[in-house]
Amino acid sequence: MPEIKKYKKDSIVYFKGDPRKEIFLIKEGKVLCESTGFYNETIRAILGPGEFFGLKSAIAGYPKEETVNVIEDSIIILFSIKEFENLIKSNPNVGLKILKALSSDLRAIGKEEKRLLTQNIFEDPGNEMIKMGLYFFNKKDYTNALCIWERFKNFFPNHTQIPEVNEYIEKVKEAQKTGYHPVLKK
Secondary structure, three states: OOOEEEOOOOOEEEEEOOOOOEEEEEEEEEEEEEEEEOOOEEEEEEEEEEEEEEEEHHHHHHOEEEEEEEEEEEEEEOOOHHHHHHHHHOOHHHHHHHHHHHHHHHHHHHHHHHHHOOOOOOHHHHHHHHHHHHHHHOOOOHHHHHHHHHHHHHHHHOOOOHHHHHHHHHHHHHHHHHOOOOOOOO
């Protein structure tokens, strides 16, 4: 039989890392779930009546990923995994609600993963400096382009693109003398 517990405002339901295996359903009140995101930022979600928490970690069998604070006096129903399975069997709408929530979570994870993968987080910093120099060059800001490419040569003296950067520097110096904006081979 699921356990019904009353929590006072400002109490803690559980802390991140808690090994408990219960699944929680808010009958009355509100809680604040706080977890850590991909970049160590704090992610906060306020949950209210009819919402579950602690589900993923309980089902997967790993410690809780969030700390849950009670922000309004609350009545919370605690389910063991077996009790939760029985609830879903007897009330398919609950299962559907959970599937929708988990599906939404998966979409958010997929979007974040795609964003991280397309961010070129493993890009060569030397190449990034070259691109920055090209940005200024294309804006006809030759002084900054020259400064960045000279620094590139100091920071990355053995980089494979040193010959191209030397060419770019010569083109910038030519542009500064003549006022003519040359085309660079990229």
